[in-house]
Amino acid sequence: MVERRRYRELKGVADEYARRGDWSLLVSEIHQHNPEGKSRDALVSLLELESVGGTDTDIFKEFLLLEGDTLDEIRAEAHGVAIELLREQIASRHTYFLDVQAMASTCFAVLIDDILEVRRKEIQSLNPRATRLDVLETYYGFVVLTTDGSVPRNRSPRHSYAYLTYRSWLDEEINPNAAAAIRSLTDELADGVDMDTRYLTLGSNSFFRKRCRADTARILGDAVRLSLYKMPGNRVGAAKNLGETGDSRALGFLHSRLRTDPSGRVRTAVAQAIGSIGHERSVEVMLQYIQSIEARYSKALSLAVRALGNIDTDATRDVLADLMRTGSNTVKAAAIECLSRLTSPSLLTIASSHVRNSSKPVARAAILALIRLGAEGQKVLRANATTILERLMHDRPSRGVLKQLLSVEGIRDDSSVQFKLSLRVDILKQMIQRIRREQERGPSSEYHRRWLPRRERKMRDELEGILEMVGGVSSPCVESLTSEIQKFLSTLPPVRGHDSAGTLVHG
Known part of the structure; x- marks a missing residue:
């Protein structure tokens, strides 16, 4: 809980x-x-x-x-x-x-009057020689600068990478809106602060440690790094740190950067951090982020949906079910995986309808979800086992899933499944033998030196994949099939030919 x-x-x-x-x-x-x-x-x-x-x-x-x-x-x-x-x-x-x-x-x-009075005095205490770090130390300055503080510029070629890693956006030209907000506060409550002066580093943010407990100071320090550090690597590290705390106090900073950070790498790290915290306030923010990602960025999409799936609420289940209707295949595969983890009541219907999906990642996710559902899901798999094997048997990434499928009670002993496996093994054996005969009697052309060996290696790999799939399945028919494949592979000499670069290879 x-x-x-x-x-x-x-x-x-x-x-x-x-x-x-x-x-x-x-x-x-x-x-x-x-x-x-x-x-x-x-x-x-x-x-x-x-x-x-x-x-x-x-x-x-x-x-x-x-x-x-x-x-x-x-x-x-x-x-x-x-x-x-x-x-x-x-x-x-x-x-x-x-x-x-x-x-x-x-x-x-x-306590409200006391809070407002303290915040007012923070601004009043600033003097004309105050730096941006002094402004950052105040509540209002902290909010303004971490939300909309600076505008990054192009890297100067005369600055080395090591130099840039220790620089923050506080040394850049400040965002005009942020500068205007600070000037409005300081002109009204104190002498105006020169927000155009540039500073090289944020240092260690020691003023947080003077006021707060160590864990709170770390959250605030990482919030500053996430908002104001230039290098994407620094901001990624700050986002990971905030996610590892699991503390919902970090969500405001993470939500802000998810919408505004210019780096896709940083936004992905922020989304994962939000998922690690797993608070219901993040559902709508994550949905907007997922909808903003272009379909070609499939890895970022997949990670974002999986991060959303870490938020265990009914709203999350509704969003994931909606993504199953409107999302790309990448989104659908990740959504099925998340619904399986969240034990959604609609999972059986959704997974059953996608077990024959034309997208292999979606079909694999649906199969795994049905296996985890127990008796009801396995009943659906038994009814579709032959079709699943026919579609996924040639797909290397699907071997692990098919191995789990064959371990389901009633599938490994199904005569149609055993026939499908035996038929495929016979076809592969015949094709390998035909290739070897053609190599022995054919001329030494590029086709014989390069393409036939590649085809043979691919077919041998598929036979080894079938061995991997049926490994651990205890059934007389499967054991006989395993013995047949092993015996056939042991009689074959090493594959001799050239790879795609023209290099001679042996086996």
Whole structure:
């Protein structure tokens, strides 16, 4: 429930623990789950602290000894504790995750005036010699610069790669909109800050560590790297770090970069990070991203759909089912795989209708999904086993799937399946023998030196593939077929010929 974010079920369990007086035991059990960001989010959701992002403390320690006979009573006590902790947090100028609009309708509304006052004083404290790093340290500056801060320029040929890796977009010409926003704030509340001065590096963002816990400082630091570092590799690393935390506080930064980052490589890493966090708020964002990817970028599409499939919600299942109707074959194959992992009630119908799909990746995904469904899915496979073998037997990537198919009860002993395998083996043996006879009596032409050996190697490979598929299947007919293939291959001499580059090869 914690890893898959099934908070509705978790709240029912929490009520039961509260009635038994075992709240501290539940908190300890939640804390044992990894990654820690997901366990933290689970406790924040139980206590309804989402509007303030929890508190920047060890919440498993601060909220361990709450008392109450119901979850509602425990929440009421938790809110009182949280308000006192947040007052200290606000006094230290750490308001990065406090959502004033969301707080307005909660008991935390009493803190809004304090939050706005602290944010105003941050801007007032800036002086004309303040740098962009000083602006970044303030809440408003952080939001503006990480959202729409700088415009990347073309690399200068006089700068080496090593030099560029340590430079951020803060040393570039700042985005006019961001500069105007900062000037508007600083002109109104303090002396104007020169936002046209350029700076070489963001350093280690030590000011985050002075205000926040180490885990929070890492999230904020990676958010800055993701938003402001020039090199795609740096931004990819930051996205991976944010995804590994499993913490939903990183989602705002990830959603923003998924829409705006100029690098496809970075957007793919961001999508995977969003999938690793697996929060329901990301479903619509991921759908928009998937729809924006061109069909020719099949790898990015596949990774994006699989990332979406890590979000375990009914909305995700609906989106995946819709993609099965409108998506490309790459999308359909990934969607079937995700629906299988999410145990969708519509999976049997969807997989059954695609088991004979003309696209081999889609057919493979449907076969694996039906195998995992158990008796109902395997019944569909038994009815289509001969057709599946006929279509996929020649396809090297399908061998592993066909091996699993042949291990299904009732398929390996099916006479039509055994006949199909035996027939294909006989055809391959005859073709190999004909090629060898033609090589022995034919002239030494390019056709005999290059193309016939290539055809023979391909047919031998298919025979070895059939051996791989039926390996481990215990059936008298299959064992006889295996022995026949092994005996035939052992009698063949090495293939002698030239490869496509004209190089002489032996076997």
